[in-house]
Amino acid sequence: MLTAILVRVEMTPQSFFSVTMASVWFINSFCAVLQGSLFGQLGSFPQSYSTLFLSGQGMAGTFAALAMLLSMASGLDSQTSALSYFVTPCVGTLISIVCYLLLPHKDFARHYLEKRTPEEPGCEMETKAGLLSPVDGPQGELLHQSNGNIVVLEQAGLKCPPEMMNGNGGANHGPPKPSVLGVLKKIWQLALCIVMVFSVTLSVFPAITASVASTSENKTWSEFFTPVCCFLLFNVMDWLGRSATSYFLWPEKFLRLLPAVVGLRLLLVPLLLLCNVPQRAYLPMLFRQDAWFVLFMVVFSLSNGYFVSLTMCLAPKQVQPQESELAGAIMTFFLALGLSCGAGLSFVLKALL
Numbered sequence: 001m002l003t004a005i006l007v008r009v010e011m012t013p014q015s016f017f018s019v020t021m022a023s024v025w026f027i028n029s030f031c032a033v034l035q036g037s038l039f040g041q042l043g044s045f046p047q048s049y050s051t052l053f054l055s056g057q058g059m060a061g062t063f064a065a066l067a068m069l070l071s072m073a074s075g076l077d078s079q080t081s082a083l084s085y086f087v088t089p090c091v092g093t094l095i096s097i098v099c100y101l102l103l104p105h106k107d108f109a110r111h112y113l114e115k116r117t118p119e120e121p122g123c124e125m126e127t128k129a130g131l132l133s134p135v136d137g138p139q140g141e142l143l144h145q146s147n148g149n150i151v152v153l154e155q156a157g158l159k160c161p162p163e164m165m166n167g168n169g170g171a172n173h174g175p176p177k178p179s180v181l182g183v184l185k186k187i188w189q190l191a192l193c194i195v196m197v198f199s200v201t202l203s204v205f206p207a208i209t210a211s212v213a214s215t216s217e218n219k220t221w222s223e224f225f226t227p228v229c230c231f232l233l234f235n236v237m238d239w240l241g242r243s244a245t246s247y248f249l250w251p252e253k254f255l256r257l258l259p260a261v262v263g264l265r266l267l268l269v270p271l272l273l274l275c276n277v278p279q280r281a282y283l284p285m286l287f288r289q290d291a292w293f294v295l296f297m298v299v300f301s302l303s304n305g306y307f308v309s310l311t312m313c314l315a316p317k318q319v320q321p322q323e324s325e326l327a328g329a330i331m332t333f334f335l336a337l338g339l340s341c342g343a344g345l346s347f348v349l350k351a352l353l
Contacts, residue, residue, distance in 0.1 A: 004086035007079060036332035043316040043324035044112045050316070051246045054309040058239030065232040072227065178323040180330065186318050187327055189255050190311045193262045194331060195338040197307045200265045202342020204272050205234060205300070207350050211277045212293050229294055234301040241305025245313055252314060262307050268300045273349065280353040
């Protein structure tokens with residue numbers, strides 16, 4: 001809101017730029033905390049909600065690209081365009097805050113978000129239908145299999161598994177607190193993949209891809225080439241890739257293959273570097289036609305969206321239910337690490353051109 005107001009305030013370009021950069025730092029700092037917290041909460045929900053959350057991020061990028069195109073096509077002056085750019089996210093943020101405040105009042109959200117205290121200290125039982133299978137024991141005991149732990153209910157009282165007993169022979173209150181190192185050992189392959197995905201993506205997008213020029217002689221197409229074929233195409237395909245995980249999660253059962261499959265995206269980096277970038281000094285130009293660039297961008301953006309959504313959705317499924325929130329937060333940290341690595345690599349690749 002501050003930036004939107006400053007659009008109408010007479011300021012020197014240097015002052016406006018300084019204030020805007022300060023607000024960007026402020027917004028992104030809190031955005032990182034918010035994103036990590038939301039991914040942590042999503043770890044407590046079924047996998048389908050994580051897919052929708054990630055699809056929403058792709059949809060937001062598509063709206064930004066469409067706003068750029070509409071601004072260019074409308075012919076508005078720069079001040080009016082800037083005002084519309086800053087007012088639009090204010091409205092979107094307000095709607096998101098209202099929706100989030102309404103979330104705890106929904107029955108389905110309370111079911112996953114509320115922490116239930118077990119009736120008996122130290123033993124928490126899963127009551128979902130189909131998970132409990134009573135079997136009559138030799139002495140009238142009931143054995144229940146729940147999440148891999150056998151809970152023994154005797155006629156005279158309640159026994160807990162040894163790992164839930166404390167050093168004094170009493171029962172602990174609930175499962176042990178999840179450790180960062182313990183959770184990381186279970187999801188390190190997915191954490192590595194998310195770093196690789198964003199390192200590759202941010203190394204060439206948009207530093208390299210936005211520099212690719214059209215070979216067409218049509219002036220209108222040349223003007224809209226970068227907004228359409230770089231930004232809009234990337235965000236639409238990224239959105240579709242993120243949404244694809246709603247239908248299949250390959251290779252869910254072969255996670256050891258995932259780093260190798262994600263690593264294949266490295267081949268796209270030299271292909272994009274060899275496209276029609278006029279400002280180059282070292283590398284040759286092999287793919288001059290616009291169709292080559294569009295083809296590479298489709299594969300590049302689809303794979304980015306799919307692997308981002310896949311890794312973020314699979315991480316909470318590799319750990320115990322009480323560890324899923326921590327797993328989501330850890331994956332967010334490695335997501336930010338991948339963004340930082342990719343941004344640093346973009347300077348290197350730009351220099352190689």
